[in-house]
Amino acid sequence: MRLRVATAAVVLLVTACTDGGTTTDDANPPSPSPSASEPDTASALPTPDPTATTADRPTGRPEPGTTPPPWLFQRPLPLTADGFGEVRRTPKALRNRRFTLPDTVPMLPGSGFASRVASPPPSRVLARSTWKPGCPVGAGDLAWVRVAFRGFDGARHTGELLVNADVTDDVVTVFRQLWQAEFPLEQMRITTLAELDAPPTGDGNNTSAFVCRVVRGGSSYSQHAHGLAIDLNPFHNPYVKGDLVLPELASAYKDRSRRAPGMITADGPVTAAFRAVGWEWGGSWRTLKDYQHFSAEGG
Numbered sequence: 001m002r003l004r005v006a007t008a009a010v011v012l013l014v015t016a017c018t019d020g021g022t023t024t025d026d027a028n029p030p031s032p033s034p035s036a037s038e039p040d041t042a043s044a045l046p047t048p049d050p051t052a053t054t055a056d057r058p059t060g061r062p063e064p065g066t067t068p069p070p071w072l073f074q075r076p077l078p079l080t081a082d083g084f085g086e087v088r089r090t091p092k093a094l095r096n097r098r099f100t101l102p103d104t105v106p107m108l109p110g111s112g113f114a115s116r117v118a119s120p121p122p123s124r125v126l127a128r129s130t131w132k133p134g135c136p137v138g139a140g141d142l143a144w145v146r147v148a149f150r151g152f153d154g155a156r157h158t159g160e161l162l163v164n165a166d167v168t169d170d171v172v173t174v175f176r177q178l179w180q181a182e183f184p185l186e187q188m189r190i191t192t193l194a195e196l197d198a199p200p201t202g203d204g205n206n207t208s209a210f211v212c213r214v215v216r217g218g219s220s221y222s223q224h225a226h227g228l229a230i231d232l233n234p235f236h237n238p239y240v241k242g243d244l245v246l247p248e249l250a251s252a253y254k255d256r257s258r259r260a261p262g263m264i265t266a267d268g269p270v271t272a273a274f275r276a277v278g279w280e281w282g283g284s285w286r287t288l289k290d291y292q293h294f295s296a297e298g299g
Helices: 165-180 269-276
Strands: 022-025 114-118 142-151 156-164 229-231 239-241 244-246 293-295
Touching: 114 165, 142 165, 156 165, 165 269
Parallel strands: none
Antiparallel strands: 022 114, 114 142, 142 156, 229 293, 239 244
């Protein structure tokens, strides 16, 4: 099964809990747990509009790269013999990609960094993920993590991840560090089952964690299927092996000498944050480069 989505540390103690979760906020004291009526799933919000403008010039004209093109996610690529989309030149509208897509979960309370962890994840959250019986991690061993993050628009956003319950402390610690470093993310949401077999468009950029799938080009389950890996800004940080680039339209970001917002570098805040909690970076691999990928156990 193939994924078509295109994929010094401050220690924080995160209390695993049930549906309500536990919230921490750097700028404000902890707020009470939400009532049962609080919306906390993507179905509670409208579908993100990829044409939404996130930054405008004083004249009202959007700066280049700050507005999603109207065709985003709408143009399937021809398939190649290996089953991936055809690798093509990066469209002009995505060569300096700096927009932020609407959040798919409600904003966490407060104004600074905040997090909420629910373990095990609510059944309604699990139902819109790729988890199913037979995945290498049990549903009860996963955790639903929501964190505040900074978008390319400079604003405070809220994203969600499914991760292995054993690494929730690591995950929250890392995203706290990225908040403090003002590292921008385009979007953070749970990968859905429908996305796994959807025709590739080559322009995805979702930061995600758990995906029940095998490794690219292999037959064994990836670390994502165990909830032990996270991909950040995959368009800015593509997977590169020979002529293969994933996402397929991200070739403009193969040049790692660039220092564009959202790119992960060997000496930057993202690698430092993950290194501090003992996670491995795919950008340091020899036989291929997976610049978006961080994993707790390698692979």
